[in-house]
Amino acid sequence: MLTSLFKIVLFLMIVVAISFGATHLMDGDNTIIGDLMITLGGVEYTLSAIEAVIVLTLLVVLIWVGLKLLSLLVATLRFINGDDTAISRYFNRSRERRGYRALSEGMMALASGDANAAMTKAGQAERYLQQPTLTNLLAAQAAEMSGNTTRAEQIYKELIKDPQTRFVGVRGIMKQRLATGDTDVALKLAQKAFELKPKHEEVQDVLLQLQAKSHDWQGARKTLGVKLKQGKIPRDVHKRREAVLALSQAADVIDEENSIEKREAAIEANRLSPDLVPAAAMAAREYIAQGKPKLAVRVIKKAWESQPHPDLAAAFSEIAPNETPQERLKRFAQLSKLNPYHIESRLMMSELNLAAEDFPEARRALGDIVENEPDARALTIMAAIERGEGSSDEVVRGWLTKALSAPRGPQWVCDKCNTIHSDWVPVCSSCDVLDTLSWKQAPQNEMQTSTGIEMLPLLMGAFQDEMDEGDLTKIDEPAMDQSQS
Numbered sequence: 001m002l003t004s005l006f007k008i009v010l011f012l013m014i015v016v017a018i019s020f021g022a023t024h025l026m027d028g029d030n031t032i033i034g035d036l037m038i039t040l041g042g043v044e045y046t047l048s049a050i051e052a053v054i055v056l057t058l059l060v061v062l063i064w065v066g067l068k069l070l071s072l073l074v075a076t077l078r079f080i081n082g083d084d085t086a087i088s089r090y091f092n093r094s095r096e097r098r099g100y101r102a103l104s105e106g107m108m109a110l111a112s113g114d115a116n117a118a119m120t121k122a123g124q125a126e127r128y129l130q131q132p133t134l135t136n137l138l139a140a141q142a143a144e145m146s147g148n149t150t151r152a153e154q155i156y157k158e159l160i161k162d163p164q165t166r167f168v169g170v171r172g173i174m175k176q177r178l179a180t181g182d183t184d185v186a187l188k189l190a191q192k193a194f195e196l197k198p199k200h201e202e203v204q205d206v207l208l209q210l211q212a213k214s215h216d217w218q219g220a221r222k223t224l225g226v227k228l229k230q231g232k233i234p235r236d237v238h239k240r241r242e243a244v245l246a247l248s249q250a251a252d253v254i255d256e257e258n259s260i261e262k263r264e265a266a267i268e269a270n271r272l273s274p275d276l277v278p279a280a281a282m283a284a285r286e287y288i289a290q291g292k293p294k295l296a297v298r299v300i301k302k303a304w305e306s307q308p309h310p311d312l313a314a315a316f317s318e319i320a321p322n323e324t325p326q327e328r329l330k331r332f333a334q335l336s337k338l339n340p341y342h343i344e345s346r347l348m349m350s351e352l353n354l355a356a357e358d359f360p361e362a363r364r365a366l367g368d369i370v371e372n373e374p375d376a377r378a379l380t381i382m383a384a385i386e387r388g389e390g391s392s393d394e395v396v397r398g399w400l401t402k403a404l405s406a407p408r409g410p411q412w413v414c415d416k417c418n419t420i421h422s423d424w425v426p427v428c429s430s431c432d433v434l435d436t437l438s439w440k441q442a443p444q445n446e447m448q449t450s451t452g453i454e455m456l457p458l459l460m461g462a463f464q465d466e467m468d469e470g471d472l473t474k475i476d477e478p479a480m481d482q483s484q485s
Contacts, residue, residue, distance in 0.1 A: 018424065035279045098130030106138050115146035123399040132158065133165050140172055149176060167196040171203065181212055194223070201232050211425045214346035217249035220434075222375055243273030244435045246427040250282060278424045282316040293319045304335055308344035309439060343373060350381050359388040379403035412437045 004259035038045045047055060060174050106121030121141035129135060136155045143152035153176060159169030174189035190207040197203060204227050211220035224241055227233040233241075250265030269276065270283035280303035285297035304311075316335055317328065329352045336345040346365055353362035362385050369378045383399035412421040420442050430437050 004430055026351060049381060095128045099125050099131075102128060103134060103138065106142070110138065110145065112144055115142050115143070118142035118201045120148065127332065133162060134481055136165070137168060144176075152176070167193060167200075171200075174206065176205075176208065183213060186210060187214060188382060198226060199230055203228075206234060207435060209427075209432060212245070212248070213432050215248070215252060217245050217252065221245045221249075240273050240276070241435050243269045243276050243279055244426050246272060247276065247279040247282065258436070270303075274299070274302045277303060277307055277311055279310045281309075281315040284312075285318065288315075288318055301335065305338050307439065308339050308348075309340045310344065310348075313344075313348050325352070329356050329358075350385075354381065354384055354388065357388065359385050362388075374402070374410035375407045376403045377409045379406050407441060409441070410439050410443050413442045418443055 006051040020125055102124035103123045106118045109117035119142040122135050126135040136159055140152045156169040158174035159165040170193045173186040174186050178184035187210040190210055193203045194207050208220055217396045228238045246265050247269035266282040266286045269279035280299050284296040284299045296319055300312050304312055336349050339345050349364040350362045359460055370382050379399050380403045382395050387396045412424050415436045415438050416433050417431040424437055427434050
């Protein structure tokens with residue numbers, strides 16, 4: 001406020017001083033400043049003090065205007081010559097404004113889905129700005145949106161030539177190759193993009209997926225380790241996927257018949273994730289091959305506590321392959337006690353009692369599963385129990401008929417696309433995503449299997465021996481006819 005007051009007072013003082021000076025100059029009786037006499041071409045001109053001040057002021061203005069005109073002429077000549085001048089800077093700023101306006105409008109058109117308008121604005125922006133690093137990406141995305149993948153690829157290749165935009169170009173072509181299914185080239189591009197920007201999360205995920213799909217388990221484990229170091233993946237998820245990759249590596253080693261590496265990889269996979277059923281089953285079999293049955297028992301029991309599974313039971317049976325049905329029943333009872341109320345434990349004990357021909361106990365072990373949670377396996381076991389107890393063919397056939405139309409029980413199902421797999425695999429065969437298979441009930445409309453008989457694991461084996469081929473034909477054919485009707 002004081003500053004504003006000071007400025008007002010100063011302005012008034014200047015106005016008063018100028019007024020006083022003008023009044024003094026206009027005073028005809030002024031003796032301090034006399035008249036000004038100028039001789040020009042032999043003619044004398046007498047100017048009063050005020051007239052002299054006016055003439056002097058006009059002269060200064062004319063000189064200033066002349067200098068400005070001269071500088072404008074020089075700037076024009078330099079502009080024509082191509083030198084950087086105020087005129088060129090003016091036109092440059094005008095082009096920049098138009099270019100950035102076109103770039104902004106192009107981005108808005110791209111966001112609104114108008115690919116043709118985005119392409120047009122991208123061309124205008126390039127013409128005004130002449131900065132491909134800004135406009136090529138917009139043009140490439142607009143070309144992709146309009147379906148002109150050839151033009152988009154050309155632009156991405158131009159971006160690769162510039163170190164500043166190389167990553168954008170590589171990533172763009174990588175995504176195009178993924179869209180067309182060319183995974184081999186996409187993998188190489190993903191590796192290059194990962195070298196350029198190892199912290200880019202999308203590139204990490206794509207590279208990991210492609211490495212797993214191509215069975216490059218060692219490379220996938222390195223990529224997974226980078227994600228962990230950079231905090232892009234939780235530690236528990238990393239541990240689980242590391243186990244999946246280690247197990248997959250072990251499965252490939254089996255094909256190469258390299259037992260030492262196979263054993264190490266299988267045991268490492270089980271150590272990383274003890275509840276991973278395929279890893280536990282493989283590790284147990286490797287311990288059995290090494291003559292270490294106690295370690296195999298420990299591995300299977302650990303996995304059974306968290307996830308009972310037929311594969312674990314099958315591996316557990318291989319520990320003592322020559323035991324009698326009664327001995328096997330006694331040994332498996334210890335496994336069942338670890339998770340006694342789980343449906344897999346109850347089905348397992350029912351099948352083992354079937355093998356021991358203890359049909360009442362098999363029925364007690366099965367309990368209320370056929371009423372509350374009926375699936376093809378449970379209903380087939382029930383048919384075997386009825387057969388063993390001497391029930392009529394009509395009763396047995398009735399249970400088998402129910403088994404044909406019943407849910408098939410837990411299967412390996414992809415959590416992402418619900419694709420069913422007969423065996424566990426690290427990468428879904430449908431959506432190509434790593435570690436998405438879970439042992440669970442499949443959606444009703446996607447369940448796959450043929451007959452209820454095939455649902456019985458190899459642990460039992462007695463039911464089929466007990467029934468001759470003629471009986472099976474009598475039972476299966478009417479059941480199939482009824483299910484088709």
